[in-house]
Amino acid sequence: MLKYDVVIIGKGPAGLSAALYTTRANLKTLIIGKNDSSLRKAAKIENYFGFSSAVSGDYLLNETEKLVLSFGAEIVDDEVVSIEKTGTFKVITPNNEYEGTAVLIATGQPRKKLKIKNLEKFEGNGVSYCTTCDGYFYKNLKVGVLGNKDYAVHEAMELEAYTGNITIFTNGKELEVSQKYQNELSRFRINRKIITELNGADFLERIAFDDGTSEEIDGIFIADESASSVDFARKLGVMTQGNSIITDKDQQTNLKGLFAAGDCTVEFKQLATAVGSGALAGRKMIEYVRELNKERQTNVIK
Numbered sequence: 001m002l003k004y005d006v007v008i009i010g011k012g013p014a015g016l017s018a019a020l021y022t023t024r025a026n027l028k029t030l031i032i033g034k035n036d037s038s039l040r041k042a043a044k045i046e047n048y049f050g051f052s053s054a055v056s057g058d059y060l061l062n063e064t065e066k067l068v069l070s071f072g073a074e075i076v077d078d079e080v081v082s083i084e085k086t087g088t089f090k091v092i093t094p095n096n097e098y099e100g101t102a103v104l105i106a107t108g109q110p111r112k113k114l115k116i117k118n119l120e121k122f123e124g125n126g127v128s129y130c131t132t133c134d135g136y137f138y139k140n141l142k143v144g145v146l147g148n149k150d151y152a153v154h155e156a157m158e159l160e161a162y163t164g165n166i167t168i169f170t171n172g173k174e175l176e177v178s179q180k181y182q183n184e185l186s187r188f189r190i191n192r193k194i195i196t197e198l199n200g201a202d203f204l205e206r207i208a209f210d211d212g213t214s215e216e217i218d219g220i221f222i223a224d225e226s227a228s229s230v231d232f233a234r235k236l237g238v239m240t241q242g243n244s245i246i247t248d249k250d251q252q253t254n255l256k257g258l259f260a261a262g263d264c265t266v267e268f269k270q271l272a273t274a275v276g277s278g279a280l281a282g283r284k285m286i287e288y289v290r291e292l293n294k295e296r297q298t299n300v301i302k
């Protein structure tokens, strides 16, 4: 497994800002993310420090990416499907696994809720967002995973510890799965119909589709698009409030060594606050890693 002092998940302003600090402090830093920062949608930014005329989000991100690369950061275009606490942290993508002493979640705003009738009604009663938390309740039962990408396949694989009866529901979308996960798909049933409604009495019993058909189901796990900040938080037991991760004044979550910054944490979701909270997280991760290294050295000498 590739080892880093700091693994940053997200290459928007929060993640890149943190990397400016960690790289210049000589910490081995990896940034994992895609080119879909919400700032890329902003053609004209007029409320950021240092520019006398409007500047595009693309320009700011591309220039900052060049800067962090020049300071020695590594950037990987990939999607994180899981973070595990293993003493340090294991960060898992469809293509690789990375070890980080400190990890920053800077994945932006969590995705919007799916518009499926009764989805909210059955949350906690057949609808789950966390295989680690709830998989056990579905031992030997018939479950579904809703999603069409790597994250959905990863979650289906997590559920195999409990049941062999798993369907991936793409909700009308085509599967977009990396080569590694393509090879796993044969173990799951794939349903490509559009889901219209969930039905049941107190607990989920049936899933209905737009062609008028339906099928029985005991539980469905939502793993739509990429894993979001709240998905990571749920699995790691990190405290959240609504759709935000709760951090202390140092941008650290309730899990030591796990930090969060940017739109997934702050109420005022703006470039300036993403850069600011990312910078603070960067500084505090430097202190965290140095302190840990010092402790390790002292233990070796003893």
Ligand SMILES: Cc1cc2nc3c(=O)[nH]c(=O)nc-3n(C[C@H](O)[C@H](O)[C@H](O)COP(=O)(O)OP(=O)(O)OC[C@H]3O[C@@H](n4cnc5c(N)ncnc54)[C@H](O)[C@@H]3O)c2cc1C
Binding pocket: 009, 010, 011, 012, 013, 014, 015, 032, 033, 034, 035, 036, 037, 038, 039, 040, 041, 042, 043, 044, 045, 046, 047, 078, 079, 080, 081, 106, 107, 108, 109, 226, 227, 228, 261, 262, 263, 264, 269, 270, 271, 272, 274
């Ligand atoms: C249309 C629009 C216009 C805006 N205009 C302005 C403006 O004028 N001024 C202003 O101050 N703010 C503006 N904003 C807000 C600003 O863009 C955000 O506040 C800012 O981008 C938040 O930064 P972030 O780093 O927290 O998240 P983001 O910029 O959203 O970056 C998130 C990063 O996380 C990555 N990621 C997500 N999930 C995963 C995963 N599972 N694995 C790996 N990587 C992952 C993404 O690929 C992305 O790289 C605008 C936003 C929009 C949508």
